[in-house]
Amino acid sequence: MDTDNEQQGHTAAEEAEVTASHTEEAPEADASASAGNSELEQLRALAEENNQRYLRTQADLENFRRRTRQEKEELAKYASAKLLEQLVPVLDNFERALAASKDNRDYDSFAKGVDMIFRQFEQVLTNEGLAPIESVGQPFNPEFHQAIMQVESDEYEEGTVVEEVQKGYTLKDKVLRPAMVKVSS
Template sequence: MSNEHNEAVEETVTEQEQAGQEAEAQAELQEDPRLSELAQQAEENQQRYLRVQADFDNFRRRTMKEKEELGQYASMKLIGQLLPVVDNFERAVAAASVNGDYESLAKGVDMIFRQLEQTLQQEGLQAMNVVGEPFNPEFHQAIMTVESEEHEEGIIVEEVQKGYVLKDKVLRPAMVKVSG
């Protein structure tokens, strides 16, 4: 039992020493105003860090939500500009079915096509002019090479399907026949 008693006494002494050391540290903090000031600054910095972290988390969530909405509604403006074109198509088809005047329908469709083309150009879409130009794989897709006496080798002789550029990027390369 004396062994257990000695261990209990040692633990009590150790606890008392720790309590004494903590009391000394507290007393030092209270005695030295610089340490107290530094502890206060550390606490203020910790609180500031936590506020900035929360602000950043909110910013990140808000940015992700805005990005999702932008992707979801990105075509809204363009579709709004195309609705008058759709309305004109409906009117042309309705007028042709009532009157049976297909010549007027052809003229109406031509006018609607020009309206659609103008709307797309306002958004930055441009058709490529490729016939007679040198073949460039960044803008053109060769589907065939043909012998040509009037063009030298590597020149586009025929456009099979139009290519388009949207602002400064190729939206669709032109399908072409190239002289070989």
């Protein structure tokens, strides 16, 4: 029986020791699990915050694109407004000249009036950056000239513009319309 008691005592002692060790480990395990959960929650919150930030940025980008597209459309729609404001007085002067020509048959003053309107019109176009291309006497340049025919000429060297059939124009630094010319051969 002593052996049974010893075994039971030993077993009871082992059980007490195991129970004590579990009791000590349980707070550590709980603390570790609690720390893991807390860190996991922080990471989830950070991920959600980053996702929200991403969605806001995407929405801002879409709004920016929409505003930019609308501004571009509006700019294209009203781009000619400034030019037209300058041309309206020219139109008014043409209307006045035509009305005056019906009442008065003085063609000299009509011609002078139309010439003044033409100069006013030219000035508006020049202010906007339109410039005629100088052609006659210049070497043929396919960037500025469109040759419509070649002619024999004693006055000009070969490859030189002899006659301008239709004026060409540049707008600032870009060719708006090449000059139609005759070139010496």
